[in-house]
Amino acid sequence: MNADGASAAEPRPRKRRPRQATAERRAEILRAAANTFGSKGYKNGSLAEVAEQVGITHAGVLHHxxxxxxxxxxxxEFRDTEDVRELEGQHIPGGIDLFHHLVRTARMNVDRPGIVQGYSVLTGESVTENHPARQWVTHRFAVLRGExxxxxxxxxAAEGREVSRATAEQAxxxxxxxxxxxxxxxLLDDSVDLAESTRFAIESILQAALSGDRRRPPLG
Structure with a gap:
């Protein structure tokens, strides 16, 4: 009660800013869509199923x-953003740090099978005729190969070696x-050690690329 005898107003709970609430809702929809497209594919996964998971209507999904x-x-794109969220500048690093990042990403993926499933299904489907993800996936692979x-x-260069561009791109x-x-x-058999198998493969390919003409290829 204040000096005039009137009751002081109770502090109101802070509301989320509209932009923050919108961003959070969009993230919820994206996670739901990744789950739906990952389990049923793009063509069979409906917007109604996506909407139901986040408690909105089909029209609500289209609104966003x-x-x-x-x-x-x-x-x-959300998946790629999640991969670099914790990195400085939120972009993929260069040099040897890039390969450490790839192994860390594989380790993170063990705890997010839904995102991995969605990515695997959608990139696989993208090779089919007129698939809406084809251009995006093609561009992503081209950029990633270059990086x-x-x-x-x-x-x-840091190790004083020479690797041709063709060899680097093949690797x-x-x-x-x-x-x-x-x-x-x-995804089909969780006895596969995703993180360690990824590390082994990257180390092997990187070592072969750096060895260049000095290596003795076992396949001739």
Missing amino acids: FGTKEQLLVEVL IADAIDQVA ASAIIGVMDGLQVQW
Whole structure:
């Protein structure tokens, strides 16, 4: 009660700012969509199922993302954002740090099978005719190959070695292929040690690339 005898107003709970609430809702929808598309694929996974998981309507999902195709693209981008969330500058590092990051990502993926499943299903589906994720996935692989090849060049330079660009790009393609393939194996059989198998594969490919012409290829 104040000096005039009037009761002091109770402090009101702080409300979330509209932009913060919108961002949180979008993140909820993206996680739900990743779960739906991951378990049923893009074509069979409906927006109604996505909406039901977050307690909104089909129209509510469209309000945030416009179309199902745009939701799909943002699900894929959301996964990449999650991978670098804890990194300085929130972007993939270079040099040897990139390869440590890839192994850490594999270790993180063990605790988020839904995101891994969604990514594996959608990238696999993207090879089909007129799939809405095809352009995004193609571009992502091209960028990632370039980043990994650049990192191999940087590691080679730091060790005073020479690696041709062709070899660096072949190694980059191999690393991406092995990582994605191991994820599929792990999703089907969790006895596969995703993190350690990824580390072994990356170390082996990186070592082969850095050895260049000095290595003795067992396959001739």
